[in-house]
Amino acid sequence: MTEVTGAPRRVGAGLVRALRADPLEEMSRLVREHGDLVRFRAAGRHIVLAAHPDAVQQVLQSRHTRYSKRTPPIHRLRSVLGEGLVTSEGDHWRSQRRTIQPAFKFSEIRALTPTIEEIVEAELAPWHRRDVAEPRDIAGEMRRLAFRVVGITLLGADLADLVDDARGALELLQDQANSRLYRVTAPPSWIPTRPNRGFRRALVELGHVVDRVIDRLHAQPEHERTAFSSLIESMPAAQFRDELVTLLLAGHENTGNALAWMLDLVSRNPEVERSARSEVDGSLDGRPLTSGLLAELPYTRQVVLEALRIYPPSWLLLRRAEHPDRIGEHEVARGTLVMVSPYLTHRHEQFWPDPEAFDPGRFTAERMPEHRCAFIPFGAGPRKCIGDQFALIEMQVVLCSVLRHFRLRPEGPPPRPRAAVSLLPDGGLWMTPVLRARAAHERVRGSGAS
């Protein structure tokens, strides 16, 4: 292993406040000033911030057995997701992962391409209907779209009528989880503080939505069953419920945000938009998408990857050292909290020169960094995202569908990323999709007038 650079330092306790106020900025400052492995104490806890891909690889992959996900945010999330795939550990997690994995078989996910395209086209229909192009909050729309995609493709059930109720409850729950992300000493959940009462209410609401989904799955005819929904027959009811909520949440929140960031980046980089559109027009020539056709669109795939590099929705992966370890020169005591941040690793200048520039060309075979953990939007090792291929296909389909019909006009300055449970565009993400026919018309009129 190459030596991880940067001496470990202790940094003041006020750091927790700074991390809570603006984690991305504060973590970036730490790495800038102290190197890509920083050690500090906060609220009586040892914390290590590991930004170098070598350290990432060790914690998530090569020595993953020394680390667990038993961390405060995961503990809190457990009251929403129970013992689902994201929150469980050990033998239980292993057996669940083995049971659910077949639902994510690559060949099956690829075969969903035309279905995903149909859903995307249906969700984009209101964009066509407007007589006058107007700004829209793409972030909200993309999370909604991603929710429907998960419902139809993984569960075989259209949850369009439940999207608003489910998202309302999930948003409340996430707000609560966000406010506790760095709060090591928050009041326990049984104390009826206002946030705790709000949390309970949202949990009850989510419970109602999940009951309705489960009723629907019980009534599902055999031929509509999917690899996942048929598990309702064989898995204990409480366990199926936990996995269902996990997939609904994990399957749409990150993807929705990733889609919104990607469209924003494309809208602000006209060169990239032009190149991607000319690939889509040239290769698809109006044909519906299939997995085979997606493979013929390498540039749009690079756009997807580059968007995930700049704005990785899972910006923070936390682990707890269950056994003492050594990262490079440095001892990691048992109980240490290790922060792995895709956001930081994706900006490591040794692997990503000029890291803030949106440059999909980085993902050509010649320019991609060789280090397997320099690009970790889906994590790495055994706990790597189960839906990574699913998300990549969905993102490429959305990009192609949008570019086929629309030009994207950004509204206002680029939104700031807010480091919530998922990386959110602060204040939503506004842009105006202009139908291409209309955009061409406006251009002709504009040149006539000048």
Ligand code: HEM
């Ligand atoms: C752009 C979209 C997505 C991103 C950026 C993303 C990111 C991640 C990351 C980083 C992890 C690992 C967390 C850790 O190691 O602590 C993860 C785990 C997971 N993701 Fe995703 N994800 C995305 C989409 C999806 C989709 C579409 C699904 C399912 C339909 C999904 C389901 C899961 C599950 C179940 C886990 C837990 C896996 C385990 O621990 O065995 N994700 N995701």
